[in-house]
Amino acid sequence: MTERTSLETVDPAESGPAAEAGPTSVSSRLARLGGANRRQILGLVGVLAILVVVGSLTTENFLEPSNLVLLLSQASIIGVLSVGMTFVIISGGIDLSVGAIIALASVWATTGATQQFGLLGMLFTAVTVACVCGLINGVLIAYGGLVSLIVTIAGLATYRGMATLISGGSPQIVEVDGFGAIATTDVLGVPLLVVIFAATVVLGWLLLNRTTFGRHVFAVGGNAEAARLAGIDVRRVRATVFVLSGLCCAIAAIMLTARTATGASTHGDLYELDAIAAVILGGTLLSGGRGTLIGSILGVVVFTTVNNIFVLNNLSTPIQQIAKGVIIVIAVLLQRRANKEAAG
Amino acid sequence: MTERTSLETVDPAESGPAAEAGPTSVSSRLARLGGANRRQILGLVGVLAILVVVGSLTTENFLEPSNLVLLLSQASIIGVLSVGMTFVIISGGIDLSVGAIIALASVWATTGATQQFGLLGMLFTAVTVACVCGLINGVLIAYGGLVSLIVTIAGLATYRGMATLISGGSPQIVEVDGFGAIATTDVLGVPLLVVIFAATVVLGWLLLNRTTFGRHVFAVGGNAEAARLAGIDVRRVRATVFVLSGLCCAIAAIMLTARTATGASTHGDLYELDAIAAVILGGTLLSGGRGTLIGSILGVVVFTTVNNIFVLNNLSTPIQQIAKGVIIVIAVLLQRRANKEAAG
Amino acid sequence: TGSGNDSGGGSSQLVGRQEGDNSQPGKNVTIGLSIPSDDHGWMGAIGENAVAQADSFDDVTLEATEGTNDVNRQISQVKTLINKKVDVLAILPFNGESLTSVATQAMRAGIPVVNIDRVFASKLAYRTWVGGDNYGMGTGAANFIADRLDEQGKQDPTIVEITGIDNLQLTRDRSSGFSEALEARGYAVSMSQSAEFTPQSGRSVMGNVLQARDHIDAVWNHDDNQGVGVLAAIEQAGRSDEMFMVGGAGSKEMMQHIKAGDGPVAATVLYPPTMSATAINMARLLAQGRDLADLVERAVPSNVTLHSETVTKDNVDQHLPTSF
């Protein structure tokens, strides 16, 4: 079927409930749900392959192991965030506060007082602070019935403001030795950061795809009323995904703090946009109910690779920005085309 | 009805299609949509009233006409943006590129070459550049079938990159006298900026509520498949709202350029978040199909008033940020409560 | 110290060294450069001056990376440059503390680091530092303002400070220099609000400040980029005659206003973006194993703090050429 019916031009991914509402409208394209996801992912793998070719043609260093390891280490922070963000978006919400939570967790974990408790104290603080922030978001959204976008924009302001207040504006240096090791240790030649990233992805994937909780996240995002009438505690699911997102922020904050050896109120600035962009590029619907974790991770890797190639090629900043925008559009167009051909 | 049934605890505004899809699930709360809109707006007016009381108690100058005029002038730029954003979000999309479009339009309109053509040349350039950016977004989304979030994130990078490239990073000073007058002229005691803002709102309101195009925007956002089956050219509607958003960026760019007497690649930075937050605070559903322009404008005024009160009180930036976050949450909680009481 | 690559000066004769030696081509070296986003006039000038300076040497190849305000990304860039085995690094970190560990790694790997402007947290992280005198900017501005106010004989004047990005160390240095020097002269800051180095933020913050204060005598604005907006706010409020304004950093725009004397801008305190060119010079010498011919202790010094001059109508012509 090479002809394109007008049905297919109404993009289901585009406008949330609108397109959603018509179950028949996109069905021709999505013959099989699993298949559609697989194609989305294949499309991204294709884009990545093209990037790798471009990278290795235009620069000498691209395929060197040291560069690939660097690329993954850089991807790992946004990567971890995007795991939590995938849960949030599939459940039908959005979390704009992740960058700010990172800032607050990193600052709180690196105050003089905290550092006295050593490595464990710092880790514990980061996790507690970030999870509490996530919990506050989640409770306001799920039990207060507020819109997640507004709540997390408010969170963004509050948490970053608190980070600035606590740190007095200046970055706090990590003095605890063991902490810095997080960024420098290798496990069988792979940086610990990358190992943490991989572990987060695996755990997240299992949680999303193999547990009842994961199913409930999909159901709540796909049709909250149906989920409620099926006996699912919709509010608890909604609150939990934000706590999960907070937990991912904690991990990301620990990684970033270790990598920079500082806690700073500017840490994580605009990471929310990077994470959301990666998740959506990975094929998760902004309106909830559908998505894959693997897609999100590929999204992160694509974005990081683009950056890496730019740096290796020594492009000027504005040109890089322009090229990045154009590459994103080309990537989604390619992905869409792959999708359609496979379907036809 | 002060008691809250569990039906009502599933927030329809929260999770896109899910809750949306259930017409009965929300009907108990939204006895009449018109009424619900009115209550949403009343809630915001209440919040505004509280802010005014706080403002006049904590500072001397708050209620002075000159301050109110200032407040409106400050609101006017995000205000104009939020008009276009309201169309985009009601249609089921989102536009993250508005800030970048402002930057590009302001820079392009203030290059040495453009300024040689005088006031009209500059205005023409700003409008053309911004509308073309909007058109590119719109065509990729509507005809390319791409997700608006991704396309406009790509646009954000590209347009701001171009702005930096053209301006070389430094602000370009406006030398054309007539241009600066846009920011200083008063019309019957009201600043021209505020008049432009008001005119944009009135025209936008008419377009949204009194024309067939406006109805089609609601239909496309509410149920794209139904709109298509009713013979509406869904893609044209989708493309058009982004051009409208571009046009609003043009107006905002002209206002900002006049107000700062410069074109700069940093202009409009993060305005997209302000505009989106105002629109959502105003009661428009992020998932499309429902919303009011008046709500968006009130949202903008609430945000601007909060800022104004902070600065009048000489609060430090982090305290401002924290307070802003807390106030936003209180505002939506109040609004929700008003909504519920009126409904009961 | 200057930004030119001719290092003329009488003192070199003292030890009988040949003049201008360092301008002669030496061994080919690669300099890696990493700076924040050039979305700011001053930062843009930093990038341009570095590139121009590197271009002027036949023996220098410049590897400049994407400007970024994300420390994680900047760390990756520096690591990429280390991987590429550049001979020397010139780094203006988004914040010094966060880039300290990667700079230390570079030093350990034998790559000397020239730190520009925002200073690293550890001396182990750089071979030499080139930057401006932020505290000195504050005192310069304060002294100029105090002189004027003394002249005018103002009692209890309203002095406003519009700072730059709140959480930078340099902002705090500028502020403390300002308030301490003012205090020493018997004045005090009446109101301080922070903007974000952008014209837009300057416009909106100053708009509100003008509203909060019925009368303002003097304004010190930390950054000339945002100053464009601060100035627009004053002019559009029709209050140009009420106050005078001192800028910061030294943009062409502000210097032209000083020269023309057409508004409130009376002075600006320098923070020269040519420091990146100086840094390139140092980096080249370090990589080539050369030294500074016109110093008695010839080794490249570990710290170069540029003087923050106060540019007024009297000396503006002298500074206009190096403005940005």
Place this chain on the structure above:
Amino acid sequence: MSDALLRMSDIVKTFPGVRALDGVDLEVRPGEVHCLLGQNGAGKSTLIKVLSGAQQPDGGTIEWNDSEVALRTPATAMKLGIATIYQELDLVDGLSVAENVFLGHERSTAGFSRRAEMLRATRELLERLGHGDIDPARTVGELPVASKQLVSMARALSHDARLIVMDEPSAVLAHDEISGLFRVIEGLTAAGIAVIYISHRLEEIREVGDRITVLKDGHTVDRGLPAARTSTERVVSLMTGRDVQSAFPERRGEEARSGSRELLRVERLSRRGEFTDVSFTVHSGEILGMAGLVGAGRSEILQTVYGARKPDSGRVLLDGRRLRPGSVRSAVRAGMGFAPEERKSQALVPYESIARNVSLAALGRYARLGWVDRGSERAAAEEVTRSLRLRPSDTEQPIRVLSGGNQQKAIVARWLLADCGVLLLDEPTRGVDVGAKSEIHALVRELADSGVGVILVSSELPEVLGLSDRVLVLREGRVVREAASEAIDEHEVLDLFIEGSAA
């Protein structure tokens, strides 16, 4: 044969993995009511989507007034005079009734809507349909399904149509409204307008239809059959390829039931404006039917019993223990299940597969410590969908591509899996074909026989009376009669309804 208004020949339409239409012929004459019959998934809706320009066929020709046409978009079809009422009511919830009626063909001057005129015209159309009571300015999202159906109808009438296609319009209507619908259809055909009518209720076909075309598995198996003279058995065997006996499954004897345990007790349940002082009990092994007109409040009662709404007063006891009012979780934990009436908004999770939709409420049974055993989950889902003859049988398909009737079966299947003690079924056979309907009937009876207590709400009186053991008749939110099903007949129930509307 130039007496044909529409002739569709050899229409083919494939979806990935499914050949929905595989050479379908259909011929419609002006002024006739042409019935399109077929089992769930036979291709009826797909055919009319091709006819309305909503989907493009892969092959075949369409002739309109003897000239071949290409229906590229819905607008093209509308311009020719083909108006369609879709099975999945495609209305925009956020817009008003009038805005929906005129959506896409607004009356306007220079782009500005003439709103008063459209409100007036909508009121006239609704009056013509006998429903002047629906306010044209009201938002469609607040209307009950039946009223939405009428809005769709009004929209079809608002076009100057020569052919009106109705895809299961009666599925959501109650008795009196169906006769209203038939009066409208008669008016249309009298004016020379043709109607394509789709329904699974064969008695309606006989009442309103002129000719019949039967589809099976995407083929036309017979066409042009006279509606009045073709026997029901013949139609059914054409549709299903087998004989289906439409008798309801046998009840257990009165004595067997009387000994059984009381499971559910509802006491003086009230919700302002909806229902008052509703009390009843359900015993183990019993099917309790609820009869009532649309608006009688049956759905609301079920939802309140289930905890999806909070009562103003009264209580619900399950196994003697009081349920927390307004808590679905409390009801579910106590072993209650509920299949709601609006499948699309209240039951389907559209992007999820059939299997995952079916197992949603019972997921805990296939999980240990939150870890899902996907093998046993899928096996169970497959078994129950097979026993309901759900098509397609591949349960990994997303549920949104199923035909309407098959989606309904999947939702019933969800609660069959959940192993509940008390099952509330709201219109479980809406839109389900004759064959599957009797299968659902049999399953419900089997469940009851295994000890489950069932409450059945259905707008089809014969179903309520035939399947349940005991019947509650409701009128305007009150129980007006309770009786053993054997002790009451259709006439009596209808009289009870009418008494109410007369009062």
